[in-house]
Amino acid sequence: MKIKTLLVGLAIPALGFAQNYDMTYPDNAPAPCHPVPSDRQIMWNETEFYAFFHYGMNTFTGLEWGFGNEAESRYAPKGMPNPEQWVTSVKAAGMNGGIAVVKHHDGFCLWPTATTSHSIKNAGNENGRSANIPQLFAEASKKHNMKYGFYISPWDRNSAHYGKDTYVTEVFLKQCEELAQYGSDQFEMWFDGARGGDGYYGGEGGNRDIDPEIYYDVPNLRARVHRIAPNCIMWGVGGEARWIGNESGYAGNTNWAMTDYLSETVVREEGDINGWFWNPGESDAKATNQGWFWHSGETMKSADRLFQMYLETVGRNATLILNCPPDQYGVLPTNTVNELSKLGKMLHERLAVPVYGQSESTAAKDMAKTATIEVNETRTGGKYDKANLTDGNKDTYWATNDGSLGGTITLSWSTPQTVRYLVLQEPIKLGQRIKDFKIEYSEDGSNWTELCTSMETTTVGYKRIIPLNGSTSNSYGNGYNAKKLRITILDSRACPLLSNINVY
Numbered sequence: 367m368k369i370k371t372l373l374v375g376l377a378i379p380a381l382g383f384a385q386n387y388d389m390t391y392p393d394n395a396p397a398p399c400h401p402v403p404s405d406r407q408i409m410w411n412e413t414e415f416y417a418f419f420h421y422g423m424n425t426f427t428g429l430e431w432g433f434g435n436e437a438e439s440r441y442a443p444k445g446m447p448n449p450e451q452w453v454t455s456v457k458a459a460g461m462n463g464g465i466a467v468v469k470h471h472d473g474f475c476l477w478p479t480a481t482t483s484h485s486i487k488n489a490g491n492e493n494g495r496s497a498n499i500p501q502l503f504a505e506a507s508k509k510h511n512m513k514y515g516f517y518i519s520p521w522d523r524n525s526a527h528y529g530k531d532t533y534v535t536e537v538f539l540k541q542c543e544e545l546a547q548y549g550s551d552q553f554e555m556w557f558d559g560a561r562g563g564d565g566y567y568g569g570e571g572g573n574r575d576i577d578p579e580i581y582y583d584v585p586n587l588r589a590r591v592h593r594i595a596p597n598c599i600m601w602g603v604g605g606e607a608r609w610i611g612n613e614s615g616y617a618g619n620t621n622w623a624m625t626d627y628l629s630e631t632v633v634r635e636e637g638d639i640n641g642w643f644w645n646p647g648e649s650d651a652k653a654t655n656q657g658w659f660w661h662s663g664e665t666m667k668s669a670d671r672l673f674q675m676y677l678e679t680v681g682r683n684a685t686l687i688l689n690c691p692p693d694q695y696g697v698l699p700t701n702t703v704n705e706l707s708k709l710g711k712m713l714h715e716r717l718a719v720p721v722y723g724q725s726e727s728t729a730a731k732d733m734a735k736t737a738t739i740e741v742n743e744t745r746t747g748g749k750y751d752k753a754n755l756t757d758g759n760k761d762t763y764w765a766t767n768d769g770s771l772g773g774t775i776t777l778s779w780s781t782p783q784t785v786r787y788l789v790l791q792e793p794i795k796l797g798q799r800i801k802d803f804k805i806e807y808s809e810d811g812s813n814w815t816e817l818c819t820s821m822e823t824t825t826v827g828y829k830r831i832i833p834l835n836g837s838t839s840n841s842y843g844n845g846y847n848a849k850k851l852r853i854t855i856l857d858s859r860a861c862p863l864l865s866n867i868n869v870y
């Protein structure tokens with residue numbers, strides 16, 4: 367009885383506090399619109415554009431999927447592999463990091479692992495034996511301020527353990543731990559949906575089929591990987607970023623970062639407005655015209671085509687992991703390096719992407735910075751002003767009041783500007799919200815024409831880059847002479863928020 371009275375006594379002031387001082391959303395901050403990303407998913411998204419380096423035993427056998435019985439001596443680089451050259455070449459294309467394949471399905475490890483003898487320890491020459499690829503790659507990435515991650519194929523066609531209880535703990539996780547010695551600040555681990563199949567399996571051969579979710583015990587495996595590399599998102603089966611559903615370098619024009627189940631390609635390409643968990647899209651695509659690994663006689667896609675892929679992935683709320691395969695000398699071939707540098711120049715001169723080797727003075731000018739901006743509404747609370755749209759701070763944003771599911775932003779210039787691209791960003795920490803918007807321009811300041819009518823203008827998400835002529839293949843045309851540019855948000859899942867606008 368006494369205890370009860372005491373509890374009631376304590377509860378009353380607590381309730382009073384809750385009523386008068388609700389600190390859940392100080393400064394009238396908008397409530398998050400769930401689901402929302404984890405901090406590591408946000409950091410991953412900010413990486414935007416990064417490389418894939420498929421290099422290993424297949425580079426020397428000409429295969430795409432080695433069986434696992436390839437003699438170690440076949441790995442014999444004709445020169446000293448140079449991951450620093452890989453890193454600097456993709457940095458010159460405007461990329462912010464890369465993932466190196468350090469074990470593909472054939473099981474050959476590009477570092478001297480203790481888990482198997484199928485590694486560079488037994489390579490065919492000194493170049494192969496002495497170049498510890500993950501170590502050199504991580505060192506070079508850190509030196510050049512690039513993010514890095516590893517692809518350690520879960521499916522291992524060489525290992526006698528694969529398909530058995532011992533594999534995940536005794537081989538796969540040990541390999542992840544070994545790799546963490548070279549750097550625990552990995553940003554992504556590629557974890558594909560490999561379901562097993564036939565292979566060498568330590569000489570036993572046969573078929574070993576597994577169900578990835580069950581076999582890898584994904585939730586626990588993910589937790590263990592996070593303990594080893596706290597900011598590393600597990601792509602694919604890991605459930606922290608999804609495959610975009612194709613390997614051609616495009617995402618849906620409408621692209622939600624949420625999904626629930628992923629059985630249909632359209633859900634992969636477009637996400638799902640009703641999806642219950644945050645599972646943003648990553649597009650994996652080849653910069654060359656043949657396989658993932660280097661093949662004799664292969665050619666590079668043109669910088670124009672790669673620019674289009676960038677617009678259709680990074681520009682559509684996905685990330686782009688672009689495969690650039692090192693050759694048998696362990697370097698990126700000259701034509702790859704040249705095309706990458708042309709791409710970097712284009713991204714810099716058209717979209718002001720910061721690119722290694724390009725000077726600040728040649729970057730596209732952001733006309734949003736010189737515009738007078740008007741908005742139809744600003745959320746009360748003093749922190750959600752239109753100035754946040756152009757302050758270059760990703761953590762500040764413009765917002766409307768709760769209940770307004772739309773809004774208008776008008777940019778004006780005293781003299782008409784030639785405009786080609788509009789970049790919009792939502793502060794995704796509070797969820798992906800915008801569902802529908804339109805863009806208009808005015809040459810004289812009073813008559814309006816809608817732009818980009820041939821392209822869906824629905825979702826924004828982390829980043830949307832809109833070629834104003836509606837074409838990703840011929841986006842740089844003559845541009846539009848605009849005295850004003852107006853963005854009207856027509857519908858949103860909750861009050862719309864925008865953290866950034868650029869106009870180029």
Ligand code: FUL
Pocket residue numbers: 430431558559650658
């Ligand atoms: C897939 C693999 O099977 C391919 O060989 C390649 O590595 C691709 C990027 O991922 O899952």
